[in-house]
Amino acid sequence: xxxxxxxxxxxxxxxxxxxxxxxxxxxxxxxxxxxxxxxxxxxxxxxxxxxxxxxxxxxxxxxxxxxxxxxxxxxxxxxxxxxxxxxxxxxxxxxxxxxxxxxxxxxxxxxxxxxxxxxxxxxxxxxxxxxxxxxxxxxxxxxxxxxxxxxxxxxxxx
Amino acid sequence: xxxxxxxxxxxxxxxxxxxxxxxxxxxxxxxxxxxxxxxxxxxxxxxxxxxxxxxxxxxxxxxxxxxxxxxxxxxxxxxxxxxxxxxxxxxxxxxxxxxxxxxxxxxxxxxxxxxxxxxxxxxxxxxxxxxxxxxxxxxxxxxxxxxxxxxxxxxxxx
DNA sequence: GACAGCGCGCAATATCCTTGCGAAGAGAGC
DNA sequence: GCTCTCTTCGCAAGGATATTGCGCGCTGTC
Numbered sequence: 001x002x003x004x005x006x007x008x009x010x011x012x013x014x015x016x017x018x019x020x021x022x023x024x025x026x027x028x029x030x031x032x033x034x035x036x037x038x039x040x041x042x043x044x045x046x047x048x049x050x051x052x053x054x055x056x057x058x059x060x061x062x063x064x065x066x067x068x069x070x071x072x073x074x075x076x077x078x079x080x081x082x083x084x085x086x087x088x089x090x091x092x093x094x095x096x097x098x099x100x101x102x103x104x105x106x107x108x109x110x111x112x113x114x115x116x117x118x119x120x121x122x123x124x125x126x127x128x129x130x131x132x133x134x135x136x137x138x139x140x141x142x143x144x145x146x147x148x149x150x151x152x153x154x155x156x157x158x
Numbered sequence: 159x160x161x162x163x164x165x166x167x168x169x170x171x172x173x174x175x176x177x178x179x180x181x182x183x184x185x186x187x188x189x190x191x192x193x194x195x196x197x198x199x200x201x202x203x204x205x206x207x208x209x210x211x212x213x214x215x216x217x218x219x220x221x222x223x224x225x226x227x228x229x230x231x232x233x234x235x236x237x238x239x240x241x242x243x244x245x246x247x248x249x250x251x252x253x254x255x256x257x258x259x260x261x262x263x264x265x266x267x268x269x270x271x272x273x274x275x276x277x278x279x280x281x282x283x284x285x286x287x288x289x290x291x292x293x294x295x296x297x298x299x300x301x302x303x304x305x306x307x308x309x310x311x312x313x314x315x316x
Numbered sequence: 317g318a319c320a321g322c323g324c325g326c327a328a329t330a331t332c333c334t335t336g337c338g339a340a341g342a343g344a345g346c
Numbered sequence: 347g348c349t350c351t352c353t354t355c356g357c358a359a360g361g362a363t364a365t366t367g368c369g370c371g372c373t374g375t376c
Contacts, residue, residue, distance in 0.1 A: 002219065017210075018210070019210070023364065034363080034364075035366080049215060049220065050213050053177030055173035062309060064309060067257070089304055096305075096308070099301070103295075108297070112309055113310075144256075145247055151215050151254065152251040181332075182331080190356095192356095193358095
C-alpha cells in the first residue's frame with residue numbers, strides 16, 4: 001500500500017467525482033502546477049491506486065429498466081466447479097458484479113437487464129443451465145437510494 | 159430514452175472501459191473525425207446518457223480491506239421514516255450503494271470499511287443508532303469474482 | 317555544514333480541443 | 347421525381363492543454 005499524502009487524497013477525491021477533468025483544472029483544484037499534478041497522477045496510475053476511468057451511463061437511457069440481486073448457491077464446491085462458474089459469470093455481460101459472501105448463500109450477483117422477459121432468459125438459459133448452480137434467489141431493485149462511484153477516503157485524512 | 163445508433167453504442171462501450179481517453183483517439187476507434195466524435199459525445203452528455211466520469215480506485219490501495227453487504231429492515235415504513243433513513247444513508251460515505259429491494263428485507267447496503275473495528279463502529283454508531291433500523295443482517299465479501307464498471311449494451315445492437 | 321533525495325515550478329514544444337463553415341445524405345411533402 | 351429541410355459529416359484554424367527537460371529549494375542524514 002503506497003503512502004498517500006493529503007494532496008494525493010484530494011486528487012483521488014476530485015477524480016472519483018470528475019474523472020474526465022483536465023489536468024490543468026485538476027492542478028488548480030489542488031493548488032499545484034500542472035506538471036507536478038500530472039506527475040502525481042501518473043504515479044497514482046502506475047502504482048495501481050487508480051486502476052482506470054469509466055464513463056457512468058444512465059441505465060434507463062440504454063434500456064436497462066430492471067436491476068436484480070441474485071443470491072446463488074453452487075451445487076458443488078470443488079475448485080473445478082467454482083472455476084467453471086467464475087468463468088461463466090465473467091462472460092455474462094448482464095452481471096456487473098459478483099462477490100463470494102459469508103452467510104447462507106455462496107455468491108451475490110448484481111444483474112442489469114432490460115425487463116422481466118430478459119431476466120427470465122438470463123435466469124433460465126444461463127444461470128440455471130449448466131453453470132453448476134443448485135439454487136438461486138432473486139430480489140429486484142424497487143428504488144436506488146444511493147449509487148456512488150466514490151470509495152470513502154475519510155479514514156485516511158490526517 | 160434518446161435513440162442511439164451503432165456509433166453511439168461503440169462510443170459508450172469505449173468510454174465505459176477507458177473514460178479518460180482523448181477525443182482524438184476515441185474518434186479513431188469509432189472511425190469518425192474528431193469534431194463529429196466530440197459533438198456526439200457532448201450530445202450523449204447533455205441528453206443524460208452519460209451522467210459523469212469517475213476514476214476507479216483500488217480499495218486495498220486506500221486501506222479499504224473489508225467490504226460488506228448489509229440487509230436492512232426498517233422499524234417503521236411511513237414516508238417520514240423512510241426519508242430520514244435515506245438522508246442518513248446519503249451522508250454515510252462508507253455506503254457506496256443502497257437499494258430498496260423486493261423480498262424479506264427492505265434495503266441492501268454495499269459498504270466499504272478499513273477493517274472489522276471500522277465496520278463495528280459503522281454498524282453500532284451509525285446504522286443501528288437513530289436511523290430507524292429494526293434489523294440488520296451483514297454478509298462480508300470473501301472474494302470479488304467480478305466488478306465491472308460497464309453496463310451491458312449488447313441488447314441494443316441491431 | 318555538506319550532501320543526497322525528493323518534489324516543486326517554469327518554459328517550450330507537441331498534441332489536442334473547439335468552433336465555424338460548407339457539403340453530402342435521408343426523409344417529408346407536393 | 348423534385349425540392350426543401352434537417353441532420354451529420356469532414357476540414358481547417360486558433361486557442362487551450364499535455365508533456366518533457368531543467369534548475370531551484372526543502373528535508374533529513376551523516
